Amino acid sequence: MKELWSKRARALTPYIPGEQPRERKFIKLNTNENPYPPSPMALAAIREAACDTLRLYPDPECTNLREVLAASYGLKPNQVFVGNGSDEVLAMCFQAFFDPDRPILFPDITYSFYTVYADLFGLTYRQIPLDENFAVPREPFLEENGGIVIANPNAPTGRAISLSGVKAVLEGNPNSVVVVDEAYVDFGARSAVELVDCHPNLVVVQTMSKSRSLAGLRVGFAFANENLITALNSVKNSFNSYTLDRLALAGAEGALRDVGYLRATTMKIIHTRGYTACRLKSLGFQVVDSSANFLFVSHPDVAAKTLLDGLRERGILVRWFDKPRISNYLRITIGTDQEMEALCAALAELLGKEG
Amino acid sequence: MKELWSKRARALTPYIPGEQPRERKFIKLNTNENPYPPSPMALAAIREAACDTLRLYPDPECTNLREVLAASYGLKPNQVFVGNGSDEVLAMCFQAFFDPDRPILFPDITYSFYTVYADLFGLTYRQIPLDENFAVPREPFLEENGGIVIANPNAPTGRAISLSGVKAVLEGNPNSVVVVDEAYVDFGARSAVELVDCHPNLVVVQTMSKSRSLAGLRVGFAFANENLITALNSVKNSFNSYTLDRLALAGAEGALRDVGYLRATTMKIIHTRGYTACRLKSLGFQVVDSSANFLFVSHPDVAAKTLLDGLRERGILVRWFDKPRISNYLRITIGTDQEMEALCAALAELLGKEG
Incomplete structure (x- = not known):
């Protein structure tokens, strides 16, 4: 393989985006998409x-x-x-x-x-x-x-x-x-x-x-x-x-x-983010202060990779990066209130706690 | 100017595409677009x-x-x-x-x-x-x-x-x-x-x-x-x-x-190309044998740039390349039959001939 490739092409390690599932229906909290439709x-x-x-x-x-x-x-x-x-x-x-x-x-x-x-x-x-x-x-x-x-x-x-x-x-x-x-x-x-x-x-x-x-x-x-x-x-x-x-x-x-639609939907996401951060903290998560449409969280008791896999089994996709310093963190996109309820319930179950 | 540009950016000579007029309505035979709508x-x-x-x-x-x-x-x-x-x-x-x-x-x-x-x-x-x-x-x-x-x-x-x-x-x-x-x-x-x-x-x-x-x-x-x-x-x-x-x-x-639409519209263009080539030859043009949706033509008596400008004045855009060997040629996109009629009429007028 790689014959006829340019030297530069041989040396590349491409970026890998979050999964875009084509078959099964997931709650998709893995690529920071907006849960609300476009204007x-x-x-x-x-x-x-x-x-x-x-x-x-x-x-x-x-x-x-x-x-x-x-x-x-x-x-x-x-x-x-x-x-x-x-x-x-x-x-x-x-x-x-x-x-x-x-x-x-x-x-x-x-x-x-x-x-x-x-x-x-x-x-x-x-x-x-x-x-x-x-x-x-x-x-x-x-x-x-x-x-x-x-x-x-x-x-x-x-x-x-x-x-x-x-x-x-x-x-x-x-x-x-x-x-x-x-x-x-x-x-x-x-x-x-x-x-x-x-x-x-x-x-x-x-x-x-x-x-x-x-x-x-x-x-x-x-x-x-x-x-x-x-x-x-x-x-x-x-x-x-x-x-x-x-x-x-x-x-x-x-x-x-x-402009009104942008304001309404971003405000909604900001409120859902605040509420979700509280819920995750009550489940024992450390939650980094977020100004984005996602939360970066870590749990002291259960490895992020374990939670990633457990959530996936429960139909919820989040993002995990196998990288130094952050391999025990999950990045969770802010979805609708219902999606975040489902996320918190699944995490409570995985942690063996009441949601 | 060019401070803070990369060395590569400083050295670039970008490609210049054919004109896309935003105001006046032209017969656009300058960028090899298809005259028929998409399927x-x-x-x-x-x-x-x-x-x-x-x-x-x-x-x-x-x-x-x-x-x-x-x-x-x-x-x-x-x-x-x-x-x-x-x-x-x-x-x-x-x-x-x-x-x-x-x-x-x-x-x-x-x-x-x-x-x-x-x-x-x-x-x-x-x-x-x-x-x-x-x-x-x-x-x-x-x-x-x-x-x-x-x-x-x-x-x-x-x-x-x-x-x-x-x-x-x-x-x-x-x-x-x-x-x-x-x-x-x-x-x-x-x-x-x-x-x-x-x-x-x-x-x-x-x-x-x-x-x-x-x-x-x-x-x-x-x-x-x-x-x-x-x-x-x-x-x-x-x-x-x-x-x-x-x-x-x-x-x-x-x-x-x-597939049927592709076939019908390309065949139509191929026929219009053949008919237009005949008309242009009868006006004295040399016409390169074309397998594309355009004709590359040159006139022994009138400079291509003169024809380009004359056509533009008459509301028709074609393409001219100010380059060695081809500076006396025009590239003319095949449009509808009516558009090619208008082109031939305008060229006949510019050449002082009967269309």
């Missing part, structure tokens, strides 16, 4: 776009969507970049801003795609250990580097970084691009989008997959000053002129217009 | 998929679509790869199969994205001159190389290569991957898909954008033996787990099932 305005816009004009290429510059995003986030359209999911946007950030000669810095416990991108594009990196409470330390991010990636809130911990913390990293690294991956920001962290105008080294990446319930549509976006957006466009236009199809463009625009 | 089965499948399940990630392995493609093309699902348009599939081929140490070979006149991919991924290439009739010469493709890319039919010429020609390149290069880009194959060339089982170095790339009228949906695919498909999956899963959204998956499956 009816998004679905209506998609149905309207499913018409004869699909024979035509989409707008390669995604002008309308960038205008709607700019208006929604108080920026100019030339400060906005869009891509086929925030994973693609992140991959293009790695290509546009990082060179092999100096290491990229990111936490040791974070979104595990960052190391994969670095390997794919032949970049070096240094992983900065989070402290014992999974907080991001400040000093190590001020050391010599070729770029910084920070997820806020962090995954899979859910812990948020303050705006002053982000600002300190930006100000301490005027010659490096700092990518703040805000996939989960709408569930309780403070976005760095307000810093875009004043910090020419900042890129804020967000997604429609989580708070806007559109994981199935693949739309991510980045905010930065025009200079960095131009670099992202150069990379994108050297890879694929048309990364967003007409339906994704239409659906994303529809979702962005329905 | 009603594709549109119905998309509308059905525009539902609550869009909150969930798509199947990262695109299993259903690969099964439908495999059944449709007489292959096994593990011989099929899918991507976000054939441009993305091609880009991943460059990453998966080519190394910087030996040059990739492709014709000097061909799809101009190939040089852009090579630059993006730090690869070297050698452009093989087509002969004076734009035919692909055989000998130069048997020289030492690190990979080969051939478009069949070629773009922007429309000329096809015979199956025996493709076979000779495959057999002369057992240690190189040969990518045959068949974006336009359904309009009259013979596909190399029948060679996949016997040639472990062959990758056939196709798209739903042209013959299946789905340029707006962004679905491309590749056929190859399982070893090469595994390499493509390694690259794809190191870049973006979910390159196809749920709507693209559904629409592509719907379109593939409607």
Whole structure:
């Protein structure tokens, strides 16, 4: 095997996403999907776009969507970049801003795609250990580097970084691009989008997959000053002129217009998260403070892997990472109230406790 | 400008796609779109998929679509790869199969994205001159190389290569991957898909954008033996787990099932192409023999750029490439009969002739 592969392809260790079961019906708390459907305005816009004009290429510059995003986030359209999911946007950030000669810095416990991108594009990196409470330390991010990636809130911990913390990293690294991956920001962290105008080294990446319930549509976006957006466009236009199809463009625009729906569904998830955290603590779990649509939990008596398997047998999928420091933790997506009831009941049973 | 860009990003010269006008209504014969709408089965499948399940990630392995493609093309699902348009599939081929140490070979006149991919991924290439009739010469493709890319039919010429020609390149290069880009194959060339089982170095790339009228949906695919498909999956899963959204998956499956529609619309275009070629010849044009949904034409008396501008003034967009050897040619997409009538009338007027 691997004959005729490029040297780079031979060396890759791809990212492994959470399971998407095709057969059996599970309670799916393993990939941080939103339990509520997308906005009816998004679905209506998609149905309207499913018409004869699909024979035509989409707008390669995604002008309308960038205008709607700019208006929604108080920026100019030339400060906005869009891509086929925030994973693609992140991959293009790695290509546009990082060179092999100096290491990229990111936490040791974070979104595990960052190391994969670095390997794919032949970049070096240094992983900065989070402290014992999974907080991001400040000093190590001020050391010599070729770029910084920070997820806020962090995954899979859910812990948020303050705006002053982000600002300190930006100000301490005027010659490096700092990518703040805000996939989960709408569930309780403070976005760095307000810093875009004043910090020419900042890129804020967000997604429609989580708070806007559109994981199935693949739309991510980045905010930065025009200079960095131009670099992202150069990379994108050297890879694929048309990364967003007409339906994704239409659906994303529809979702962005329905601000009330975003607010209602994220508030609901935030309340369910609080209630679930209490229930899990009463079952003896340690629960990391979460600003995301998931909880990162550990039990002192029963191994996370045992709970993972036991939940699966009971029809509930959660996520476990077989990695140093976090192998006794489970990442549990916040579902509906009923789904979290079922989760807590199953965990109580597994722990031999009253739920 | 360009501060904080990576070295690679600074050096890029992105591909420039044909214009997608957003305001004025043109007769659009500039980007090889299909003049007929997508299959009603594709549109119905998309509308059905525009539902609550869009909150969930798509199947990262695109299993259903690969099964439908495999059944449709007489292959096994593990011989099929899918991507976000054939441009993305091609880009991943460059990453998966080519190394910087030996040059990739492709014709000097061909799809101009190939040089852009090579630059993006730090690869070297050698452009093989087509002969004076734009035919692909055989000998130069048997020289030492690190990979080969051939478009069949070629773009922007429309000329096809015979199956025996493709076979000779495959057999002369057992240690190189040969990518045959068949974006336009359904309009009259013979596909190399029948060679996949016997040639472990062959990758056939196709798209739903042209013959299946789905340029707006962004679905491309590749056929190859399982070893090469595994390499493509390694690259794809190191870049973006979910390159196809749920709507693209559904629409592509719907379109593939409607074989009758594909046949009827491609036959219609083939007939319009023949009739248009006759009309253009009678206006004095030299018309390259086309197996694609476009014609590549040159007039001995009037410069192509003059005709391009004149047509634009008359509301008709065609494509002109400001490049050596072909700067006196226009690439004209085959539209509806009415659109081609309008084209011929406008050209007759520009040439001062009776239409």
